[in-house]
Amino acid sequence: MTFVAPDYGKAFGLLRDAAGQKDGGLWDAYTRHPFVEGLRDGSLPQASYLHYLAQDYLFLVHFSRAWALAVVKSETRDEMKHASATVNALVNFETQHHVEVCAAHGIDEATLFNAEERPENMAYTRYVLDAGLSGDLADLMVSLVSCVLGYGEIGMRLAQETVADNPYAEWIETYAGDEFQDVCKTAGSMLDQALTRRIGADYAASPRWQRLSDRFIATTRLEKGFWDMGLQP
Amino acid sequence: MTFVAPDYGKAFGLLRDAAGQKDGGLWDAYTRHPFVEGLRDGSLPQASYLHYLAQDYLFLVHFSRAWALAVVKSETRDEMKHASATVNALVNFETQHHVEVCAAHGIDEATLFNAEERPENMAYTRYVLDAGLSGDLADLMVSLVSCVLGYGEIGMRLAQETVADNPYAEWIETYAGDEFQDVCKTAGSMLDQALTRRIGADYAASPRWQRLSDRFIATTRLEKGFWDMGLQP
Amino acid sequence: MTFVAPDYGKAFGLLRDAAGQKDGGLWDAYTRHPFVEGLRDGSLPQASYLHYLAQDYLFLVHFSRAWALAVVKSETRDEMKHASATVNALVNFETQHHVEVCAAHGIDEATLFNAEERPENMAYTRYVLDAGLSGDLADLMVSLVSCVLGYGEIGMRLAQETVADNPYAEWIETYAGDEFQDVCKTAGSMLDQALTRRIGADYAASPRWQRLSDRFIATTRLEKGFWDMGLQP
Amino acid sequence: MTFVAPDYGKAFGLLRDAAGQKDGGLWDAYTRHPFVEGLRDGSLPQASYLHYLAQDYLFLVHFSRAWALAVVKSETRDEMKHASATVNALVNFETQHHVEVCAAHGIDEATLFNAEERPENMAYTRYVLDAGLSGDLADLMVSLVSCVLGYGEIGMRLAQETVADNPYAEWIETYAGDEFQDVCKTAGSMLDQALTRRIGADYAASPRWQRLSDRFIATTRLEKGFWDMGLQP
Numbered sequence: 001m002t003f004v005a006p007d008y009g010k011a012f013g014l015l016r017d018a019a020g021q022k023d024g025g026l027w028d029a030y031t032r033h034p035f036v037e038g039l040r041d042g043s044l045p046q047a048s049y050l051h052y053l054a055q056d057y058l059f060l061v062h063f064s065r066a067w068a069l070a071v072v073k074s075e076t077r078d079e080m081k082h083a084s085a086t087v088n089a090l091v092n093f094e095t096q097h098h099v100e101v102c103a104a105h106g107i108d109e110a111t112l113f114n115a116e117e118r119p120e121n122m123a124y125t126r127y128v129l130d131a132g133l134s135g136d137l138a139d140l141m142v143s144l145v146s147c148v149l150g151y152g153e154i155g156m157r158l159a160q161e162t163v164a165d166n167p168y169a170e171w172i173e174t175y176a177g178d179e180f181q182d183v184c185k186t187a188g189s190m191l192d193q194a195l196t197r198r199i200g201a202d203y204a205a206s207p208r209w210q211r212l213s214d215r216f217i218a219t220t221r222l223e224k225g226f227w228d229m230g231l232q233p
Numbered sequence: 234m235t236f237v238a239p240d241y242g243k244a245f246g247l248l249r250d251a252a253g254q255k256d257g258g259l260w261d262a263y264t265r266h267p268f269v270e271g272l273r274d275g276s277l278p279q280a281s282y283l284h285y286l287a288q289d290y291l292f293l294v295h296f297s298r299a300w301a302l303a304v305v306k307s308e309t310r311d312e313m314k315h316a317s318a319t320v321n322a323l324v325n326f327e328t329q330h331h332v333e334v335c336a337a338h339g340i341d342e343a344t345l346f347n348a349e350e351r352p353e354n355m356a357y358t359r360y361v362l363d364a365g366l367s368g369d370l371a372d373l374m375v376s377l378v379s380c381v382l383g384y385g386e387i388g389m390r391l392a393q394e395t396v397a398d399n400p401y402a403e404w405i406e407t408y409a410g411d412e413f414q415d416v417c418k419t420a421g422s423m424l425d426q427a428l429t430r431r432i433g434a435d436y437a438a439s440p441r442w443q444r445l446s447d448r449f450i451a452t453t454r455l456e457k458g459f460w461d462m463g464l465q466p
Numbered sequence: 467m468t469f470v471a472p473d474y475g476k477a478f479g480l481l482r483d484a485a486g487q488k489d490g491g492l493w494d495a496y497t498r499h500p501f502v503e504g505l506r507d508g509s510l511p512q513a514s515y516l517h518y519l520a521q522d523y524l525f526l527v528h529f530s531r532a533w534a535l536a537v538v539k540s541e542t543r544d545e546m547k548h549a550s551a552t553v554n555a556l557v558n559f560e561t562q563h564h565v566e567v568c569a570a571h572g573i574d575e576a577t578l579f580n581a582e583e584r585p586e587n588m589a590y591t592r593y594v595l596d597a598g599l600s601g602d603l604a605d606l607m608v609s610l611v612s613c614v615l616g617y618g619e620i621g622m623r624l625a626q627e628t629v630a631d632n633p634y635a636e637w638i639e640t641y642a643g644d645e646f647q648d649v650c651k652t653a654g655s656m657l658d659q660a661l662t663r664r665i666g667a668d669y670a671a672s673p674r675w676q677r678l679s680d681r682f683i684a685t686t687r688l689e690k691g692f693w694d695m696g697l698q699p
Numbered sequence: 700m701t702f703v704a705p706d707y708g709k710a711f712g713l714l715r716d717a718a719g720q721k722d723g724g725l726w727d728a729y730t731r732h733p734f735v736e737g738l739r740d741g742s743l744p745q746a747s748y749l750h751y752l753a754q755d756y757l758f759l760v761h762f763s764r765a766w767a768l769a770v771v772k773s774e775t776r777d778e779m780k781h782a783s784a785t786v787n788a789l790v791n792f793e794t795q796h797h798v799e800v801c802a803a804h805g806i807d808e809a810t811l812f813n814a815e816e817r818p819e820n821m822a823y824t825r826y827v828l829d830a831g832l833s834g835d836l837a838d839l840m841v842s843l844v845s846c847v848l849g850y851g852e853i854g855m856r857l858a859q860e861t862v863a864d865n866p867y868a869e870w871i872e873t874y875a876g877d878e879f880q881d882v883c884k885t886a887g888s889m890l891d892q893a894l895t896r897r898i899g900a901d902y903a904a905s906p907r908w909q910r911l912s913d914r915f916i917a918t919t920r921l922e923k924g925f926w927d928m929g930l931q932p
Contacts, residue, residue: 061310061313062829064304064313064317065304065305065307065313065833068301068302068304068305068316068317068320069301069302069305071297071298071301071304071320071324072298072301072302072305072362072599072600073599073600073601074298075600075677076346077294077328077342077346080294080297080298080324081324081325083301084297084301084317084320084321084323084324084325085321085325087301087304087317087320087321088317088318088320088321091304091313091314091317092314092317092318095310109310113309113310117917119818119819119822119920119921119924120818120822122822122825122826123818123819123821123822123825126821126822126825126826126828126829127821127825129305129825129828129829129832130761130825130828130829133538133539133828133832134538134539134541134602134764135539135602136600136601136602136605139602196673197673198673198674199665199672199673199674200672200673206665206666207662207663207664207665207666208664208665211541218816221818222818225818295596298600305832305833306832306833306834308833308910350684352585352586352589352687352688352691353585353589355589355592355593356585356586356588356589356592359588359589359592359593359595359596360588360592362592362595362596362599363528363592363595363596366595366599366771366772367531367771367772367774367835368772368835369833369834369835369838372835429906430906431906431907432898432905432906432907433905433906439898439899440895440896440897440898440899441897441898444774451583454585455585458585527776527779530770530779530783531770531771531773531779534767534768534770534771534782534783534786535767535768535771537763537764537767537770537786537790538764538767538768538771538828540764542812543760543794543808543812546760546763546764546790547790547791549767550763550767550783550786550787550790550791551787551791553767553770553783553786553787554783554784554786554787557770557779557780557783558780558783558784561776575776579775579776595771
């Protein structure tokens, strides 16, 4: 059975295609990275996984701040509602999940919070925050969705292609599960609406589109770099 | 029975005293404003109340954005958790309450959202947002609490001093209720912790204290100006 | 000789027309305000002028910060060059001029800096700063130009229509002079370019135009409110 | 003759010592990096130099934006004057110098502006911008000075220790020259004043000092990473 990528809306489809044509297939370099394949078939060394989780905890701290900036930059009640619900989910639920998984492996939260942030990690979240500081909600949204929607797609594919007795089954279920998939659909729809409101229905024909697309490509490269880092504890 | 103001922590107590000594009693000029007394004894004209509610809806939109900026400026998990829970409460619950009360009086949400924002309203929320942009979380928190903790104190006093068959009973119960009082206690405690973390336990002796206190006084003046505006529909 | 308004570019022309059709002639309510006419014929009481200058000093402090935010939000070298030259001119020259005029009337700079900022003043500059925080450079630029280009137009008209021995001749010359008029032409051109880059050459047909126009109208109202305040020392 | 590091003020001295004790001598790892020694004795390959210059052009674009954020976050006229003069110098003079040197090597400005920004570069400038967004001027200033004052110190040492006929003589003279050294002295003094104003004269004993010191260490690591990148074109 061939995997069919989930539909997260029109803008994401266009951006995903743009990243697919970059760097000899950048979208696959991210979503089919050796780290991801190691999660899929269970071959990823546990040390790599824990190293990744610890950096991902710090990533979530700053990524949550970037979603909070999306609330600051919202212009409609719908934008505010979706962005603030996402912040709350990230801070009070998803990050909590990382804390619990790490605790089960003997790493307490103070250790996580005070770990040294790797430059690859810093580059990513601070670039996204700066997209929000320098631009408007459209600039910020295209920079936020590589992570959210990429993980949604990875989760769906791995749920279909995984193996029995996979030690990473819980990770896969988290991102393939209905709760996270709903977050993805909402984020994809919010992206479409933010672009339409600020640029018009034909946003992909606007002079901004290339630059917005470049932001998506930049964050997709940073995602790939994050997996690279995960393999080098 | 004399009213005893609720205890929302050490820093708020000091700031409240500072505002009490300003402008011949600024704290009372805010919390015992004729508008507030009209809510207490039910004599406030309904037109003033609806005018206030409509402007307060716009206030909440931008005040929620300011709390979201507190998430962006958080340095600890506790700060992030409290601030993001507050944003979610403001956006997805408290603002919703205004929408429903206004709907019951025949004012729909699109009308609220597109109402012309009065300069007194604009001055207040944009000053708070700029406190966050120009300073750190301590600057932002002292600017956020005049509203939150002042309303908590007003709610508690009015619950004690109100009259029978008051048309504004629901307003009073909202701010005197356990849910809002818990928000107040958390905000007061978050303020104490933010100041201690950034300045030290003896924060009131630091060179910043006068300027932080000036911010609290500025927002208390803006609260008083908001009630003045409420009486002039 | 009829006054012909100077040409500061296409976008400003459209925004000026929009404000002209609002509130029964908002653009004239700002640029031909009784305060302005008092400067023109010299009848403005000196107390009003000094009150205005003191508040305008505080205005310039925060308006300079808003132009600095335009540097933070620039996407091209040209945008950065123009915005940073403007910040430098405002901070190191124009504000200095206010300091000197006030000093000549016995008001020292510490008094100016520590004066109580009026809510009308606060509303204006913080609204502009928030336009930058919440939106992109286009949102910020349309909010900055009511002041800059309105003063340019007022300066040109007053230079043509003023009377002999006007005590406010220096004020008029400052804003009618080549140096300030060059700032106006550059700002108008920067506005056109920022809109074209972000929205396209046909920006006035975009879905954003109404909201950008609303920002210009909001700041024009705040300008009118600033003159009102000037007359009430 | 032994090199004696220039005196750029008290706070910088303390921060430099803190970085000196980190990572087995982090300050030297930055200021005596092989890339720097290659500039000193002229052995640096020209390809590395041009690669560095091109990335440094992009660095200056975003570093100038961070200094502009320092204007936005200033609380005194002195802070505003120094920060805005620095922005103007960076945007309208120092960046221009890079443009001219690159042009002399056949690289035009459009090529520079559109070059792909390396993650090491992105991590650095966006971290500094975020220090300003999340904290106050003290957080931003400690993050800005590793670069400015480190280059000042490198320039002074290389001027003393360089060799005859060094192809990088102009680079060395730029940073050892009076103009840049004045920028360093002003920045060092502005740092001392910003800390004293916000924390008190005994700022190094405050609970914030460790975190401010951590920011300086983080940016010093990013400087070292920038030289590493320079050697890998």
